[in-house]
Amino acid sequence: MPRRIAVVSQKGGVGKTTVSLNLALAMAERGRRTLLVDLDPQGGVGHALAKGDGELPGLADVLAGQLAPGQAVMATHQAGLALLPRGRLDPIDVCELELWLHTPGRLEAVLAEADAGFDLTIIDTPSGLGMPTRAALRLADYALVPLQIERLALRSIAQLLRVIEHVRAHDNPKLELLGVLPTMADKGSEASVAVLVDAWNDLTAVLDTIVPRHPAFAAASEAGVPLGFLGGAPTPEARRFDLLAEELEQAMARLGGKELGHDRPQRALL
Amino acid sequence: MTGPSAPSSDRLALRALARRLRPPDGPTLRAAPAPVPPPTYVRLTAPAHGSTVPIATMPTTVAPAATPVAPPAPLPPSADELSGSAGWARLLEWCVIDVGVDAAILTDDRGLVIASAGVVDLELAQGIAARLVIAFHQADRMSTGPSRTMVIELDGIWLTGLRIDHGDEPLTLSVLAATPLATETRAALASAIAHKLAT
Amino acid sequence: MPRVLILEDETVLRAATARALAKLPAEVVEAATLAEALAQLDRGLPDVIVSDLDLPDGSGIELIGELGRRRARVPVIFVSAYLRAFRAQIPPHADVEVREKPVALDELRALVRERIGGVDDAIAPFAVADYLQLACMGKHSVAIEVTTTGKSRGRIEVVRGDIWHAVDEVGPGLDAFRRLTFAAATEVACRTLRGAPGTRTIEGRWEALLLDTARAHDEASWDGPAEVEELDPNDAAALEAALDEFDLEGALSAATDDATAATPPLARGTAPEVPRVDEFARAREQAIDALLGRDYPTAASFFARAHALRPDDRAVAANLERLAALGYAGSNQTEEEHDA
Numbered sequence: 019m020p021r022r023i024a025v026v027s028q029k030g031g032v033g034k035t036t037v038s039l040n041l042a043l044a045m046a047e048r049g050r051r052t053l054l055v056d057l058d059p060q061g062g063v064g065h066a067l068a069k070g071d072g073e074l075p076g077l078a079d080v081l082a083g084q085l086a087p088g089q090a091v092m093a094t095h096q097a098g099l100a101l102l103p104r105g106r107l108d109p110i111d112v113c114e115l116e117l118w119l120h121t122p123g124r125l126e127a128v129l130a131e132a133d134a135g136f137d138l139t140i141i142d143t144p145s146g147l148g149m150p151t152r153a154a155l156r157l158a159d160y161a162l163v164p165l166q167i168e169r170l171a172l173r174s175i176a177q178l179l180r181v182i183e184h185v186r187a188h189d190n191p192k193l194e195l196l197g198v199l200p201t202m203a204d205k206g207s208e209a210s211v212a213v214l215v216d217a218w219n220d221l222t223a224v225l226d227t228i229v230p231r232h233p234a235f236a237a238a239s240e241a242g243v244p245l246g247f248l249g250g251a252p253t254p255e256a257r258r259f260d261l262l263a264e265e266l267e268q269a270m271a272r273l274g275g276k277e278l279g280h281d282r283p284q285r286a287l288l
Numbered sequence: 289m290t291g292p293s294a295p296s297s298d299r300l301a302l303r304a305l306a307r308r309l310r311p312p313d314g315p316t317l318r319a320a321p322a323p324v325p326p327p328t329y330v331r332l333t334a335p336a337h338g339s340t341v342p343i344a345t346m347p348t349t350v351a352p353a354a355t356p357v358a359p360p361a362p363l364p365p366s367a368d369e370l371s372g373s374a375g376w377a378r379l380l381e382w383c384v385i386d387v388g389v390d391a392a393i394l395t396d397d398r399g400l401v402i403a404s405a406g407v408v409d410l411e412l413a414q415g416i417a418a419r420l421v422i423a424f425h426q427a428d429r430m431s432t433g434p435s436r437t438m439v440i441e442l443d444g445i446w447l448t449g450l451r452i453d454h455g456d457e458p459l460t461l462s463v464l465a466a467t468p469l470a471t472e473t474r475a476a477l478a479s480a481i482a483h484k485l486a487t
Numbered sequence: 488m489p490r491v492l493i494l495e496d497e498t499v500l501r502a503a504t505a506r507a508l509a510k511l512p513a514e515v516v517e518a519a520t521l522a523e524a525l526a527q528l529d530r531g532l533p534d535v536i537v538s539d540l541d542l543p544d545g546s547g548i549e550l551i552g553e554l555g556r557r558r559a560r561v562p563v564i565f566v567s568a569y570l571r572a573f574r575a576q577i578p579p580h581a582d583v584e585v586r587e588k589p590v591a592l593d594e595l596r597a598l599v600r601e602r603i604g605g606v607d608d609a610i611a612p613f614a615v616a617d618y619l620q621l622a623c624m625g626k627h628s629v630a631i632e633v634t635t636t637g638k639s640r641g642r643i644e645v646v647r648g649d650i651w652h653a654v655d656e657v658g659p660g661l662d663a664f665r666r667l668t669f670a671a672a673t674e675v676a677c678r679t680l681r682g683a684p685g686t687r688t689i690e691g692r693w694e695a696l697l698l699d700t701a702r703a704h705d706e707a708s709w710d711g712p713a714e715v716e717e718l719d720p721n722d723a724a725a726l727e728a729a730l731d732e733f734d735l736e737g738a739l740s741a742a743t744d745d746a747t748a749a750t751p752p753l754a755r756g757t758a759p760e761v762p763r764v765d766e767f768a769r770a771r772e773q774a775i776d777a778l779l780g781r782d783y784p785t786a787a788s789f790f791a792r793a794h795a796l797r798p799d800d801r802a803v804a805a806n807l808e809r810l811a812a813l814g815y816a817g818s819n820q821t822e823e824e825h826d827a
């Protein structure tokens with residue numbers, strides 16, 4: 019059974035999908051077989067990869083009975099990284115998808131089949147505290163919370179933490195807060211530092227890695243690729259996600275549990 | 289210690305929530321977090337899909353947070369690691385990094401600093417430590433024997449004071465953290481300091 | 488308490504680094520510009536420095552020069568965004584560590600923690616070749632001023648990472664560069680080069696130039712026939728092959744050892760101030776021991792000694808003040824003996 023990380027935030031535009039995508043790539047590059055799941059009814063991961071709404075079969079197709087969960091998982095050009103897209107969902111059916119996610123056991127069953135052979139599953143969610151987020155938290159081992167470094171975000175993070183606490187107490191006792199990841203920090207800004215200092219004081223699990231604002235992110239988004247796949251001179255920002263991957267693995271080890279990648283079944287070489 | 293402005297009750301609630309959800313790194317402060325009145329909410333029950341039953345509202349009952357089962361407290365460094373003059377620094381460093389407190393200061397009974405760790409504003413911290421020594425002197429007068437432990441909730445932070453015997457005049461360890469220091473951790477600290485003094 | 492100086496112009500990174508290092512039993516001091524850092528050095532030498540190489544008002548390498556000028560040995564950890572491109576390594580030097588950005592903060596903390604304890608005695612001073620490597624790898628513009636044991640003076644200029652010009656009392660150009668790079672030097676200073684660069688008198692890739700000079704130096708110090716094979720600095724293929732074969736690191740560290748060994752006894756009198764750091768720590772230790780033994784007069788006297796060695800250590804100053812308030816005036820032991 020893979021470890022599952024739900025990437026969640028209440029506010030939009032904090033960089034959830036960017037973090038999910040680049041972290042998944044970094045983990046795969048470290049040798050962890052990783053499945054990136056797009057639980058956003060709007061299909062954020064697909065858009066980040068410059069794919070049109072009807073292009074990638076995925077979860078919606080499984081719901082429609084047209085694909086088995088294993089068939090909906092697609093390989094990528096990165097060894098060890100696979101994608102379970104949102105699927106070819108008609109926008110008028112978003113409510114149906116959300117209700118399906120809300121029904122206990124549905125997503126669990128599909129995901130159990132889809133991520134069976136992987137070391138790590140990263141679940142990207144839409145912003146907000148609604149059904150997709152709830153569903154992801156119900157079956158995740160860890161919650162990773164990107165936190166945009168600005169005043170308003172810090173004021174509202176308490177709401178998300180309350181939901182996490184509730185899910186942990188009632189639905190999913192194994193859920194742990196893996197870390198709060200500061201994002202979109204303005205490198206030179208005193209105002210950013212002031213918000214960061216408050217975050218450090220008020221919150222406990224703030225990660226050391228900080229994702230700054232950087233033109234590389236827009237460029238990658240424009241090109242429809244993760245940072246590491248962008249052409250031209252390699253940007254140090256891609257390495258930042260290697261550091262994040264390292265830091266998260268250490269955090270997972272500290273929170274208890276086996277190291278990633280130990281559940282391998284015995285294989286024959288010949 | 290940082291900013292001058294007093295944290296609002298919202299921030300205190302956030303701090304308590306964050307520490308319940310994820311104790312500061314390292315298995316640490318198991319003591320019950322400061323009781324902060326939770327925000328008032330109404331509760332909803334979800335309507336059956338497509339039904340016209342009105343949504344029921346219930347008065348505020350915030351379910352008590354499940355107490356996380358914390359892993360055992362970390363062991364202090366060995367006697368070997370604590371030997372020599374660098375040992376004081378090592379012990380307090382253990383407090384800050386492994387136990388996860390914000391700051392720790394060890395003083396003698398006159399408020400003279402023997403070692404400190406995690407302290408950003410030295411003057412402020414020394415002032416606190418010195419006054420804690422005085423508070424202990426007051427506490428000694430409340431009963432016949434000496435007082436050993438004191439826990440004070442300051443504005444936005446908890447101060448745990450430990451008294452350690454050392455001849456005529458004890459040493460005092462002041463620890464600043466988001467919650468009071470757990471009993472086991474206090475015992476481990478006091479014991480480590482006592483051992484070190486004995487060698 | 489040991490002190491760590493962080494020199495970093497990126498506000499957020501500086502704050503995050505300070506927070507990570509504040510967990511150590513050390514006082515953390517921050518600077519956002521080279522000027523601020525130099526001002527901090529005036530206030531008191533830190534025990535460890537963590538510094539960016541690229542600052543708005545100069546290069547972090549100037550710190551090394553400044554420390555050399557004050558005859559102080561302080562370990563420095565450089566963090567820079569531009570190191571990946573270079574194959575050649577900085578010669579191993581116990582005082583200097585270089586890391587490429589972004590760096591994991593817990594790794595940085597571990598590096599600082601190792602160095603807080605104090606400086607190893609047996610370290611070679613920072614030599615010309617070391618400055619050159621740092622400047623060239625980081626694409627800085629610096630002037631390296633050298634005073635040799637024979638009292639002759641010379642200068643090497645690096646412009647944006649290219650070895651540009653060298654001149655000594657004999658003349659300018661590549662020959663001067665060769666003479667200066669491995670000369671036995673009593674003083675080496677490195678300053679940021681400002682303004683438009685002058686005439687270029689040296690061409691070629693810096694790795695090749697250093698390699699070439701190192702080989703010449705290496706072979707010249709043998710007893711055998713000095714057959715120095717001249718490499719054409721512009722022949723890229725030959726240089727690649729030669730670079731692959733030759734142990735540049737080994738040659739450079741051997742050359743650095745030679746430079747140190749050649750320092751005459753007179754220069755040792757101006758050796759880096761290692762004792763200063765140890766003396767402060769020792770005085771402080773003795774003060775704490777006296778404190779624990781409740782010998783307040785002795786404690787005061789040792790705190791006074793420590794205070795004299797490092798006036799800006801606030802923990803020591805505060806204890807001294809408090810002891811004075813309690814009636815134990817601290818003074819240097821020599822004064823006490825004088826009075827008695």
